[in-house]
Amino acid sequence: MAPARTPGKTGKGKGRGARTSGRNLTTRVKSAKGRKTSSTRWLQRQLNDPYVEEARKLGFRSRSAFKIIELDDRFRFFKPGLRVIDLGAAPGGWTQVAVDRVNALGAGKGQTGKIVGIDLQGMEAIPGATLITHDFMEPDAPDLLKEALDGPADIVMSDMAAASTGHTATDHMRIMGLLEVALDFARDVLAPDGVFLCKVLKGGTENELLANMKRDFKTVKHAKPPSSRQDSSESYVIAQGYRGENTK
Numbered sequence: 001m002a003p004a005r006t007p008g009k010t011g012k013g014k015g016r017g018a019r020t021s022g023r024n025l026t027t028r029v030k031s032a033k034g035r036k037t038s039s040t041r042w043l044q045r046q047l048n049d050p051y052v053e054e055a056r057k058l059g060f061r062s063r064s065a066f067k068i069i070e071l072d073d074r075f076r077f078f079k080p081g082l083r084v085i086d087l088g089a090a091p092g093g094w095t096q097v098a099v100d101r102v103n104a105l106g107a108g109k110g111q112t113g114k115i116v117g118i119d120l121q122g123m124e125a126i127p128g129a130t131l132i133t134h135d136f137m138e139p140d141a142p143d144l145l146k147e148a149l150d151g152p153a154d155i156v157m158s159d160m161a162a163a164s165t166g167h168t169a170t171d172h173m174r175i176m177g178l179l180e181v182a183l184d185f186a187r188d189v190l191a192p193d194g195v196f197l198c199k200v201l202k203g204g205t206e207n208e209l210l211a212n213m214k215r216d217f218k219t220v221k222h223a224k225p226p227s228s229r230q231d232s233s234e235s236y237v238i239a240q241g242y243r244g245e246n247t248k
Contacts, residue, residue, distance in 0.1 A: 055093070063227065064159060065093035067236070070225035075238050077155060077195045078102055081111025085145055085153045085189065086129075087136055087182055088160030089117030095129050098157075104128035116148045136160065137178075142185050152191035152246040158182045158198040175201050179209060187216060187244060194242040201233045213239045 055063045072078045078101035086095050095117045099105060102113025105128040115129040118141065122133045130148045134141055160178045179198050186196040196217065200209075213220045218241025228234055 060093050060096055061091040062093035065097050066227035067159075067225045068094045068097045068157070070227055071197065071223060071236060071238065072097070072101060074223065074225075075221075075240070077197070077238070077240065079110075080108065081113050082154040083114045083149055083151065083191075084116070084155045084157065085149060086115065086117035087156065087158040087185075088119055089131065090119035090121040090123050092117070092123050092126050092129075092131075094157060094159055095126050095131070098155075099126060099128040114149060116145055118145060137181060142188065145185075146189060149189075153186075153189045153194060154191055155195045155197065156182070156186040156190060157196075161199065171201065175199070176209065183209065183212065186242075189246065190242045190244055191246050192242060192244060193218075193240075194244075194246075196237075196239040196242070198237050199234055200237055201235075210237065213237065216243055217241050218243065 052063050055061075055065055058065075060066075078084075078098065080101075080103035082102045084098045084102060086098060089095050095115055098113075098115050102115065103110055104113045104115050106112040115126075116132065117123070117126075117129055118132040118134055118136055120133070120135045123131050125131065132144055132148060134144060158179065160182065161175055179200065182198060183196065186194075190196065196213070210220060217239035220237060220239045222235055222237055224235040228236075
């Protein structure tokens with residue numbers, strides 16, 4: 001699968017993807033009996049989201065594929081031959097991008113990479129990736145991932161999010177709990193100079209987690225990719241240059 005460029009970009013790029021048509025048409029969704037107002041708003045937003053349309057055209061399983069594309073275009077963490085673990089991988093958009101950019105199929109130039117993804121939800125197979133249907137929070141999950149990867153990882157990436165309760169503070173605490181576990185796992189499995197990339201929500205309690213990352217990694221930066229909805233509180237942390245001692 002060819003890498004993608006951000007929807008809406010114009011002009012001739014470097015093969016980073018396709019542009020949208022530029023039409024400014026809006027699809028309105030009528031409220032249906034039994035459908036919540038929030039569900040109607042979500043459906044209307046999906047139907048009018050250029051990233052959703054472009055993901056469908058390019059064969060990506062989710063619009064979130066553009067988030068990892070935009071983050072990698074900026075921070076350049078994917079390289080052919082790297083070994084990647086994708087936490088919270090379903091439906092597989094990030095995994096699809098990683099397969100292409102680390103050359104997991106061995107079809108491009110350079111070394112062949114390896115991808116292992118895990119999610120509680122089952123996923124259809126993705127050529128070039130090993131997918132595990134399992135709860136990452138279960139005690140045996142780290143061993144399952146290590147066995148599948150068969151060696152230290154170069155990148156651990158997490159787009160995990162707990163089921164929303166609608167209560168901002170509670171949702172924030174839940175996702176931070178997931179990230180603490182993900183960071184502990186990354187410390188255990190990353191090779192020296194490895195990368196940990198994760199989603200965070202604004203809420204203030206992430207300061208301690210970020211401080212821990214800064215002790216473990218050479219650089220830690222925040223970023224909100226253009227494809228992340230502006231009304232969303234999500235952003236991403238990219239920690240590069242792991243100081244650990246895991247070796248291949």
